Amino acid sequence: xxxxxxxxxxxxxxxxxxxxxxxxxxxxxxxxxxxxxxxxxxxxxxxxxxxxxxxxxxxxxxxxxxxxxxxxxxxxxxxxxxxxxxxxxxxxxxxxxxxxxxxxxxxxxx
Numbered sequence: 001x002x003x004x005x006x007x008x009x010x011x012x013x014x015x016x017x018x019x020x021x022x023x024x025x026x027x028x029x030x031x032x033x034x035x036x037x038x039x040x041x042x043x044x045x046x047x048x049x050x051x052x053x054x055x056x057x058x059x060x061x062x063x064x065x066x067x068x069x070x071x072x073x074x075x076x077x078x079x080x081x082x083x084x085x086x087x088x089x090x091x092x093x094x095x096x097x098x099x100x101x102x103x104x105x106x107x108x109x110x
Contacts, residue, residue, distance in 0.1 A: 011106040012053065015067075018103060019049035022074050038080035045073025056107070064108060071100040 023046035029039045049070030056063040075097050082088040 007106070008110050011103065011110060012056070015103045015107060016050070016053050018099065019046050019053060019070065019074075022046040022078075023050060026077075036081065036084065038077040038084065041073045041077025041080060043077075045070045045075075045077060049074065056110075060110075064104075067104060067107060071104060075100060 022042055026039050026042035026046060029036075030043065047070070048066050052063040052066035052070060055066070075093065078096060079093050082093065
């Protein structure tokens with residue numbers, strides 16, 4: 001019983017950190033004046049992911065769908081930024097997608 005609560009707490013903590021760090025990164029880029037499509041995707045995706053974590057305990061299925069859309073937008077926005085800035089590192093994006101996938105599986109199991 002304690003293990004389930006422990007895993008749930010850390011899953012939500014890391015998911016919130018994932019969403020808020022990407023939100024902070026996109027807001028930082030917007031503040032610098034970098035209004036690209038990739039940064040817009042990052043902003044929308046991280047906002048949706050954060051909103052989904054707030055709604056998770058009230059509407060879990062809707063929240064999981066919002067989380068999937070948000071993570072997809074985050075990953076695509078980061079991919080788009082890497083491709084258009086000329087410094088694309090595929091391993092970085094695979095790690096981001098792997099973290100998003102692991103967090104999604106853990107959130108679905110809660």
